Amino acid sequence: MSTPKTIRWGILATGGIAKTFTKDLLVDPQTRGVTNVKHTVVAAASSSSQSRAQDFLKDTGCPADAKAYGSYEELVKDPNIDIIYIATPHSHHYQNAMLCLEAGKNVLCEKAFTVNAAQAKALAEKAKEKDLFLMEAVWTRYFPLSIYVRDLITSGRIGPVVRVTADNGFATDPEEAFGDGKHRLVNPDLAGGALLDLGIYSLTWVFQTLYHTQPEKTRQPPKVLAAVKNYSQTKAADETTTIMLVFPRSPEDGGDAHAVATTSIRVTTTPGGTHDAPSIRISGPKGEIQVFPPAFRPTRTKLILNDGTVEEKHWPHPGPGKGSGWYNGFGNGKNAEGEGHGMFWEADEAATALLEGRKEGKYEGLAESILIMEVMDEVRKQGGLVYPEKIETTKYPTEL
The missing domain is CATH 3.30.360.10 (Dihydrodipicolinate Reductase; domain 2)
Incomplete structure (x- = not known):
């Protein structure tokens, strides 16, 4: 059996969904039958303070040598990161993902991918230009x-x-x-x-x-x-x-x-x-x-x-199992002892894509992510739902 490849993650944002993802990410992949990849976190960043990033790394059980940054700009410059997981509100996804791509980093970006289809297209074009992996983190698709x-x-x-x-x-x-x-x-x-x-x-x-x-x-x-x-x-x-x-x-x-x-x-x-x-x-x-x-x-x-x-x-969600003393969940919810939340499957797919040299997800490519954004654009148009220009724009950088 070949040795699994370790993929080094950076975590951009330190809110609830980032905590759930990171805890799942650090569960041994063999508990779900995955043997080709392993995951580690080498850095995390909070836009508010370095101390918040430090607390995040500690709370999620990241390696002791993982670095804490007080800005996203510092995070994307870290040379030890293979891929960055973006966990900000979707209003900020476009600016955050473009920052990562411009810095030459592969990206797994939370859903909804962007605010509109124009932003999604711009990110896809930038990823292609930079020859980088880019995937919308629609975790349910990978269950x-x-x-x-x-x-x-x-x-x-x-x-x-x-x-x-x-x-x-x-x-x-x-x-x-x-x-x-x-x-x-x-x-x-x-x-x-x-x-x-x-x-x-x-x-x-x-x-x-x-x-x-x-x-x-x-x-x-x-x-x-x-x-x-x-x-x-x-x-x-x-x-x-x-x-x-x-x-x-x-x-x-x-x-x-x-x-x-x-x-x-x-x-x-x-x-x-x-x-x-x-x-x-x-x-x-x-x-x-x-x-x-x-x-x-x-x-x-x-x-x-x-x-x-x-x-x-x-379809139970695997994890460390009963007796492990390990818990995960989201918001006020807590899963049973030792039961993962299910976010590791999308991480396994992203890691496997890096291993295989693929630039998109297997079960939802960029074209499909863009199409779904186009559908939501049409829904918003029919419903008269418009957001502020600063979060609709494709201009980068834009201060939010």
């Missing part, structure tokens, strides 16, 4: 569960997909929870709203089942019809968005396929957190694939065929 669902579709078990419904919603009272208007979910200065933050997962399921599973040479962009309800307090961030998509297909491939992607910060997919109803339904003439919530981190699927066949599967 074994997601691979299984896509394989079910391409195997023909349910026939050509006719319809997909996908929802990612949360039961929140935004006036009470985000009363000052500064939270990223409602703050227009952070490209706030349900669409870019939550709706990206609904669109992820639509695209990975109705677009990505089609032959690359024949698949076509969808037609889009959207309804957007803006949050009344700021009037510049959506609280509920519904998108209807029609994916053109030849008659031989089943004809046009329909999808409905919904998202809301006011109503949830399954009230009471029961997770007893599917958040994603993928329907074909022979049956249906159901994926149970949450849409971003599902752990259960059900295949139901017209002939009465029912195949239910549970």
Whole structure:
């Protein structure tokens, strides 16, 4: 057996999602059957202070010799970094990713990739110019569960997909929870709203089942019809968005396929957190694939065929295991002892791409990331949702 290649990561930003990712990143990949790569963190940066970066490195269990920086500009100059994970709000992704690419660093950038498609295209062009790896960190695409669902579709078990419904919603009272208007979910200065933050997962399921599973040479962009309800307090961030998509297909491939992607910060997919109803339904003439919530981190699927066949599967997230004393989670949530959050699979893919010399992700290339941004641009256009120019611009550098 060959020795796994160690990929050296830099972490840009030190908030909640960065902590979850980094803790997952440092779990031994062999616990999930990965033997070709290993991960280490050599540096982290906080835009507020070096001490915050130091606390982050300590809290996430990074190596003692990992460096702490008080600015992103210092981080990208570190010669020991192979790839940088960007964990800032999506309003800042374009400026942060361009900083990394200009400095010659490979990039794994959190979703939503950017604020608009023009920014995504500019990043893709810069990565190509610099011959660098660039990937949107849509972690859900890299779950074994997601691979299984896509394989079910391409195997023909349910026939050509006719319809997909996908929802990612949360039961929140935004006036009470985000009363000052500064939270990223409602703050227009952070490209706030349900669409870019939550709706990206609904669109992820639509695209990975109705677009990505089609032959690359024949698949076509969808037609889009959207309804957007803006949050009344700021009037510049959506609280509920519904998108209807029609994916053109030849008659031989089943004809046009329909999808409905919904998202809301006011109503949830399954009230009471029961997770007893599917958040994603993928329907074909022979049956249906159901994926149970949450849409971003599902752990259960059900295949139901017209002939009465029912195949239910549970997809636990690996990690150090019970008795390890190790915990991970996100926000106020905590997973079971020794259970990873699931962010390591996208890191494994990025590391493997570096090993193989690839410049894009395997399960969502840059062209598809750009297309999804174009769809969200159209949704925003139809809903009249516009953000401040400083976060919409492709001008670099721009002070945020």
